[in-house]
Amino acid sequence: MAGKRYKYNKRGVGRFVQLPEWVQATQAWATLPPGPRALYIELKRRFNGTNNGSIYLSHRDAATALAVHRNTVGPWFRILEERGFIYLTQAPHLGPSGIGKASVWALAEEPTPDGKPARKTFIKFKSPAQNPCMAVTVSVTDVNKC
Numbered sequence: 001m002a003g004k005r006y007k008y009n010k011r012g013v014g015r016f017v018q019l020p021e022w023v024q025a026t027q028a029w030a031t032l033p034p035g036p037r038a039l040y041i042e043l044k045r046r047f048n049g050t051n052n053g054s055i056y057l058s059h060r061d062a063a064t065a066l067a068v069h070r071n072t073v074g075p076w077f078r079i080l081e082e083r084g085f086i087y088l089t090q091a092p093h094l095g096p097s098g099i100g101k102a103s104v105w106a107l108a109e110e111p112t113p114d115g116k117p118a119r120k121t122f123i124k125f126k127s128p129a130q131n132p133c134m135a136v137t138v139s140v141t142d143v144n145k146c
Contacts, residue, residue, distance in 0.1 A: 015045075017041055017044045017045055018044075019041070019044070020109070023109055023122075026122055026123055026125070027125060027126065027127055028083040028084060028085065028122040028123075028125035028127075029122070031127045032079070032083065033079070035066075035068075035072070035073075035076050036076040036079045036080050038066050039062060039066065039073060039076045039077065039080060040080055040085055040086070042057070042062060042065050042066060043055060043057060043080075043086060043105060043107065044107065047107055047110065050113055051113070052106050052107055052110040052111065052112050052113065053089050053104070053106040053112040053113065053114070054089070054104055054106075055104065055105045055106065055107070056102045056103070056104055056105075057102065057103065057105060058092065058100075058102035058103060059073050059074055059077070059103075061102065062076075062077075077103075083122050083125050084108055084119070084120075084121030084122035084123075084124065084125055085107070085108055085109070085122050086105050086106065086107060086108060087105070087106050087108060087119070087121075088103060088104070088105060088106075089104045089105065089106050090103065090104035091103060108120055108121050108122055109122070
């Protein structure tokens with residue numbers, strides 16, 4: 001007696017974005033502001049598992065997806081690049097007919113389809129030493145010495 005097929009009349013849950021725990025545990029992610037985090041999640045949404053290194057996302061498309069002004073997302077891309085989460089594989093340019101071509105990005109946590117391993121440069125990120133308590137203490141001490 002043959003049973004029903006396993007996935008007979010089942011519907012999928014849809015696409016989702018996976019943020020691994022080891023990425024979230026890095027210092028680069030912990031000190032990342034909310035805007036660049038949202039942009040990184042938008043870039044991961046466009047990653048389908050095989051297109052790393054050819055993820056197209058222009059500043060205007062990113063601004064529309066995140067509901068912010070297009071001038072706001074430029075620094076967010078720069079922050080993600082500086083911390084090592086993404087890297088540019090092809091710069092924006094004008095095509096042969098004069099129509100602009102968007103930037104092409106790659107995620108550093110994923111290997112590229114041509115066999116290159118994941119860069120994972122964000123793991124090496126160290127935040128600059130910030131100790132505001134020391135600065136306040138020094139200024140208070142200087143005032144007391146006068």
